[in-house]
Amino acid sequence: MLSTAAPQACPVAPAAPSAQPTPTPSPVPIQLIQRSGLINLILPLPNAEKCSFTLYPNKTVKDLITDIREEERPNSLVLLTDKNGNRISHETPISQLLNQPFNLVIDEELFSVEPFKIVQTTDNVLGNPDLLEIASHGYHEKIKAMLLKEATKRPFMNYSEYERWCEQFGMSKEKTHQLSKAFHKIGLVLHFHENSALKDIIFLKPSIVVDAIAANLNIKFQTREAPLLRSELHKLLPLYLPLNNVKQDLDVRAEKKAKRWMAGALAYLTVQFGLLARMVWIDFNWDIMEPITYFVGVFTMMGGYLFFVLYNEDYTYKALENRQRMLALKKLYISEEFNWQKWNALHQKVLTYTKLLNVDLEEEVKGLQSATIPKTLQ
Incomplete structure (x- = not known):
């Protein structure tokens, strides 16, 4: 209020x-x-x-x-x-x-x-008497709901189809036209009724049209607070970029450790296979080794189930590698005394500012002598 x-x-x-x-x-x-x-x-x-x-x-x-x-x-x-x-x-x-x-x-x-x-003002289409009558019956809300539902299925529709919807509520062509102008004015849809090439099409997703025009004309939209946001971003970069560089280095080291662990697991399985094969065909026979191999298989299945219970995700090779990478990264954060919470807070702010400004981070750090340009922004 x-x-x-x-x-x-x-x-x-x-x-x-x-x-x-x-x-x-x-x-x-x-x-x-x-x-x-x-x-x-x-x-x-x-x-x-x-x-x-x-x-x-x-x-x-x-x-x-x-x-x-x-x-x-x-x-x-x-x-x-x-x-x-x-x-x-x-x-x-x-x-x-x-x-x-x-x-x-x-x-x-x-x-x-x-x-x-x-x-x-009396030239406002939203105050048109025909629209006031439509609003009094609640037709506009029903048609609006139909348009929103249709927008989830396709990006545009024919104006003739929209007219048939309005005819179901007993609306005249003039009222139908005024309602489409009102929906266009509030940004619900886009209908260029004065354009001969586009007047028969209603664009149900205005954002797609705006993005397409902006991409073709190389337009970058920015908020009116762009100078203030850019100033705040430049204040954060000297604090954020050094931390981000350290994090990227730790991420690379953790990735290498996870790869080495997976390679070690492959070596272990190879040795296990060799031992079981020798015990089956040289030292013993299949009758003796069959229950042993059964228990080895059940033990492996239990290990996969334990992985699901502990981490609430399916036991896959990729999930196992990611888990090893996260464990290695956690140990590196502790050993290197890396302040992840501070980095994350700055990271979220930088992402917010770059998104609002619609700019690339590397373009913004040019000219800043106190920090280096990161290779990637994760």
């Missing part, structure tokens, strides 16, 4: 008249327009154009100021004050800011913002 408390205000110390002129109220009004459930602030730019800033409830005043400065105002003085002239804190949530009127000061201009005078 959004708080209804007044925004946090910080008293502004009176400045000397020569240090900062008193802001002049701007003759250009600021509009607040609501689109798709979100409030947009329409602000004039220095080039006489207007720019729309979306006021996300979970953002803060600091985010809004940063967005304003990025639009042709990089060196501007931007701050928000209440009607009494007290500066509003940067940490104030947008949801709390919109509870009462406030002033937006940009350099020497003062813009008055009235949150209670929000203009409701």
Whole structure:
């Protein structure tokens, strides 16, 4: 639930008249327009154009100021004050800011913002009367469920098939079209109704289309917090890369030890086979050796069952090798005093940052002189 408390205000110390002129109220009004459930602030730019800033409830005043400065105002003085002239804190949530009127000061201009005078747009497809009627009957939820279920089977479908679904609920072609536009707008599906080549196709998995376009155009998507995330990543790399190099070296040594153990097991089985063969054909005979070989086989089967009981996985050669590798790695961690928990915490953070930034780790470590580039990122 959004708080209804007044925004946090910080008293502004009176400045000397020569240090900062008193802001002049701007003759250009600021509009607040609501689109798709979100409030947009329409602000004039220095080039006489207007720019729309979306006021996300979970953002803060600091985010809004940063967005304003990025639009042709990089060196501007931007701050928000209440009607009494007290500066509003940067940490104030947008949801709390919109509870009462406030002033937006940009350099020497003062813009008055009235949150209670929000203009409701009528061009929003989600507010179409036909869709309101569909929603009142719950048809959209049923068709949405059908589309989601169909998306698990195939990536796209014909628009004519979608029309037949809607006809089952007695929907007209116009209502069917408006509903597809609404589903397209919220990102449930992709339907390019204005494109003659694609209007007969509904893409049930929008992510596939977006990924395909991005791959063909060599586009890498990044979040708006990319500079901050990259800065945090660069702070972690000098701590992470040396530990990762040590871990890779220990992994290689543990792998070699596991291979040697498996080779030793093969040598043991070879010697066992030779001894049993000699005892069958030279020292004794099959009548004497048959129960001995039976017990050797049962003992081996019991060993496999014990492996399953201890480690909760099937007894296979690969599982046995992995188990030996893990045991060797554990001993190496102890003998080399390797802090695996610290490495794992840093590793998870690095993976998160590289995924959000959509970058390769080796590209990020270029230019960092305090660490070496790892061969692989496990």
